[in-house]
Amino acid sequence: MQEFTVKFTPQNKLVRVPKGTDLLSAAIKAGIVLAASCGGVGLCGKCRIVVEKGTFKSEASPLVGEEDRKNGIVLACETIVEGDLEVRIPKESLGLHEKISGATEEFTKGVVLEKEKSIKYLPLVRKIYVELTAPTADNSTSDLERIYDALAEKIDHVHISTKVASLKHLDELLRDSDYKVTAVIAYNDDSVEILTIEPGDTSKANFGFAFDIGTTTVAGQLIDLNTKNILGTRIAFNKQASYGSDVITRIIYASEPEGLKKLNEAVMENINDIIGDLTDACKINLSDVYGLVMAGNMTMMHLLLKIDPSNIRKSPYVPTSVVFQNINAAELGVETNPKGTVAFAPGVTTYIGGDIVSGVLACGLAESDEMSLLADIGTNGEIVLGTKDWMIGAAASAGPAFEGSGLSHGMKAVRGAIEKVRISKSLDVEIGTIGNDAPKGICGSGYIDLLCQMLKAGVIGKDGRINRDIKSKRVRKSDVNYEFVVSFKSESAIGRDIVIQEDDIENLKRSKAAIYSAIIALLNKVEKNINEVNKIYIAGGFGNYLNIENSIFIGLLPDLKRDVYEFIGNSSLAGARMSLISHEAFEKMSTIYKNITYMDLSSEPNYMDEYVAALFFPHTDLGRFPSARS
Amino acid sequence: MPVEFVKEKYNGAINTIEIGNGAKCVKIGGETTLPFLFEEGAMPNQPVIALEVLDTESPDQAIACGGRLLCVRLASIHPDNGNRPADEVIASLGLIFKKCGLPLIIVGCGDAEKDNEVLPKVSQAFKGENFLFGIATQNNYKTLAATCLADGHSIVAESPIDINIAKQLNILITDMGFDPARIVMHPTTTSLGYGMEYVYSIMERGRLAAFLGDKMLSMPFVLFVGQEVWKTKEAKDSIAQGVNWEIATAVSMLQAGGDLIIMRDPAAAKSVMKYIEMVMKK
Known part of the structure; x- marks a missing residue:
């Protein structure tokens, strides 16, 4: 097979591919992940690139406007390599690895923090410095028992275990370090395990990571396990997105040869990038990171652990497991201390995963006497309702619209995303973007x-429907449908007008309807009235801001007193962080997942x-939304 | 021991709609009970049967049938069926109106673009006559609603056998300043043997919601029975069978809460009118 070289700029990466390869695949091979929410089948129009030099064949996509086409923009997935090429990738087509600056604030405010203050400090991994007495003829206790005895004075856990592998060079280590060592111990189910013994006192440096592995985004936080402080947060688009934006396409892809491996590698790369990036930024040694807690939906957990997810997609939609034991960091492939341990938030069913159980833990719903509700607005809209005595959960297929996916100018809540909008009577549009940058797109909020x-x-x-009678340069008919210009080319950072199209509105309308009706269906199921709900926690990747008033106005959330609502950001990540800091919190998840009854909305006669x-x-x-009327 | 029948009492009522002016004015709706349950509420206006003719047909037979309204379908304006211009259609309608003297129900050809071009002109030509115009749908209601509003006509709002969409369309039309008491709902008609029970249950749900006070579902129902029945293979097989089919469908729709039934066959229409006289006798 004839091979050609493709050069991608501005990354300046070269890759050799056989003739006939599409440029999206070539980019992936070069390690560049383009935005491609449709999985590279020419439907989303996000993988826009410009071929600067060389021979290629490209389908003219209706998703590329005439003006853009004149400027040489084509879709990578629809463009076939027929010779050596030089390809330029516009910034907006990347959309990956984006970071939220100052994101730590987002996750530490409000109820989550209150909750965290009250949890018992008992981190997943502890480092305990011990000074042992050297063995003598009179005291011939073994090296390991000597360590156990010393530890027994410092911790109240009786069952301590150690893998044989960790004993191999223990004798040498103890003698070399003059019997002054640090035991790295971790919780594993009911027992405590010695992960390793480090020479000298290293107890000051004990770090961990909390992760939320979402279908659309991966978020990670570096935590100082001694001080409970959050040292930094990073959010990246899940690199699996190049193989499809939704779980179904990914599950299908996983059954292809090497598919599961590639999906696993993609998310591991996300995780390791975040780990590397945050430890670098905080000048922390990777070998001082021993503990990780991961929360994610069922499909993400399967892919992360390289477990075949195919039955998640097939009736009766049963996952291989909802609970996963801790595994060794090296075995999972995370680039921390290889002897580190990774714990996973347990899930309920295929549709209510560890991310939701983690969220329930974070908001404190499972400990309250009064009825509260958690709505996690992500790619699926999961809702959990209940008290400390009972919980019921459902998942609405809301779609990723509020995560900014699948919309003509949608994007994650990252720098440059429009997060606030005001429109005057004369249709002047005032926008607020994250980081006050020039707008690149629009995020959920x-x-x-x-x-x-x-x-x-x-x-x-x-x-x-857009009012066709409006005479304004902002309202116009595009190639496919009517659209409203939010930000003109002259102000935007992408060299194009940022618009919302009627299809986008339809999409958002479906998303908000799915979430609202799931809330109502759950309440109906337990024969409760919405007014009896004491507290509603809204979680999701909305960034720093979610306007409850406006959410009610569009009918996403029920029209209740505003103080019932609390926006808690990424609750899955918060719960993972709490579990990392407190084993007691982690243990609570085992009770939570067992106490949530799953309700299948599709078999509810009134849901539709x-x-x-x-x-x-x-x-x-309209009677349900009195405040929208005024 | 005498048995006490359980009686439902409702607070809501269906809107009363007037079609036409003066002595010929026809009222529909106004019920405060499910069909013909006179023990529970009132049906101040008899359900009405209107014969349907095409704009190119002679209306004589239909007029002779004795209906109080006449429905004219502007089939000939369809681009694939003559593409007649508005002025020709207005002239035909003028003749029909003169001949029958009855208030008209004027229905477009179903081609959104052509209807939006012709119906406003027709509406204007009969300004003030208080006719009933159709058909407004979720995807195409603005032009017709605006013109009916300006010219003082009522409107048929159609939804695809869905109570929520029916209500949404009523809200959208009223949001334009349209009087809710000038809207007639078309919940989608079907024929006997073609899923009628579904239409029935949707109509019943709408009615119950209206009686419980839902103003956006308190509109009378119109059903295009003739149009549906004469599409069926049963009607095409034999005319006699078709006539009976139309009667059976129309009667069922009356029992479901139909206020205005549009029929095609004069003999069938006469039978159903007789039926209405009979059941309205308390």
Whole structure:
């Protein structure tokens, strides 16, 4: 097979590929991950590139506007290599590895922090410095027992175990370090295990990572396990996205030859990038990182552990396991201290994973006497309702719209994302972006504001349709449908107008309807009224900001007193962090996952009806949204 | 021991809609009970049967049938069926109106673009006559609603056998300033043997919601029975069978809560009118 060289700029990466390879695959091979939410089948129009030099064949995509086409923009997935090429990748097509600056604040405010203050400090990994007495003829206790005895004075755990592998050079180590050593111990189920013995006193340097492995994003936090301080947070798009944006496409991909391996490698790369990046930034030695806690949905956990996920997709949708034992860091492939340990948040079913159990832990729902509700608005909208005595959960297929995926100018809540919008009567648009950068796209909270403001300004009707009668340069018909310009090319950072199209509105409308109707369906199931809910926690990747008022106005959330609501950001990550700091918190998850009853919305006779009724702004039953009327 | 029948009492009522002016004005709706349950509430207006003719057909037979309304379908304006321009259609309608003297129900050809072009002109030509125009759908209601609003006509709002969409469309039309008491709902008609029970249950749910006070579902129902029945293979097989099929469907729709039934066959229509007289006798 004839091979050609493709050069990608500005990364300046070269790759040799056979003739006929598409450029999306070539980019992946070169280690460049392009945005491709459709999985590279020409449907999302995100992998836009420019071929500067060389022979290629490309399908003219209707998703690339005429002007862009003239400027040489093509879709990577639709472009075939026919000779040596030089390809330029515009910034917006990358969309990966983006970081939220100052993100630590986002995760430490509000209820989660309150909750964290009260948890018992008992980290997954502890480093305990011990000074042993040297063995003598009178005291012939073994080296290991000597360590156990010393530890027994410092910790109240009786069952301590050590793998044989850790004993191999223990004798030497003890003698070389003059019997002054640090035992690195970790919880593993009910026992405590010695992971390793380090010479001297290293107890000052004890770090861990909490991870939320989402379908769309991977978030990680570096924690000082001695002080409980968050040293930094990083968020990246899940690199598996190049193989498809949703779990179904990925599960299908996993069954292809090498598919599971590639998906696993993609997410491991995410994790290791975050670990490397944060330890670098905080000048922390990787070998001082021993403890990790991961929370994620069921598919993500399967892919992370290289367990075939194919039955998750097939009726009756049963995962291989919902609980995973701790494993060794090296075995998983995380680049921390290879002797480190990784713990996983347990899940409930295929549709309610460890991320939700972790979220329930973080918001304290499972400890409250009063009824509260957690809504995690991610790629799926998972809802858990209950008290300390009972919990019921459901997952609504909301789609990733509020994560900024699948929309013409959607993006994650990262720098340059429009997160606040105001539209005046004369249709002047005032926007606020994350980091006050020039706008690159719109994130979930931006879309909520935008819909609300478009409704108020009469740009769209209650059905979400753009008012064709408006005479404004912001309202126009594009190649495919009507659109509203949020930010003109002259102000945007992407060299194109940032717009919201009628299809996007339809998409968002479906998402919000799925979440709202799932909340109502759960309440109906337990015969409770929405007014009886004491507290509603909203979690999700909305960044720093979610306007509850506007969320109610568009009918995403029920019209309740505003103080019922609490926006808690990424609750999955918060729960993982709490479990890392407190074994007691981790243990609580074992009770939580067993106490959540799963309710299948698709078998609820009234759910569909509720859903269609919610496909309106704010709702077909306007009486449920009195405050949207005024 | 005498048995006490359980009686439902509702607070809500269906809107009363007037079609036409003066002595010929026809009222529909106004019920405070499910169909014909006079023990529980009132049906101040009899359900109405209207014969349907095409704009190119002679209306004589339909007029002779004795209906109080006449429905004219502008089939000939369809681009694939003559593509007649508005002025020709207005002239035909003028003749029909003169001949029958009945208030008209005017229904477009179903091609959204052509309907949006012709119906406003027709509406304007009959300004003030208080006719009933159709059909507004979720995807195409603005033009028709705006013109009916300007010219003082009522409107048919159609939804695809879905109570929520029916309500959404009513809200959208009322949001334009349209009087809810000038909207007639078309919940989608079907024919006997073609899923009628589903339409029935949707209508019943709508009615119950209206009686419980849902103003956005308190509109009378119109059903295009003739149009559906004469599409079926049973009707195509034999005319006599088709007539009976139309009667059976129309009667069922009346029992479901139909206020205005549009029929095609004069003999069938007469039978159903007789049926209405009979059941309305308390």
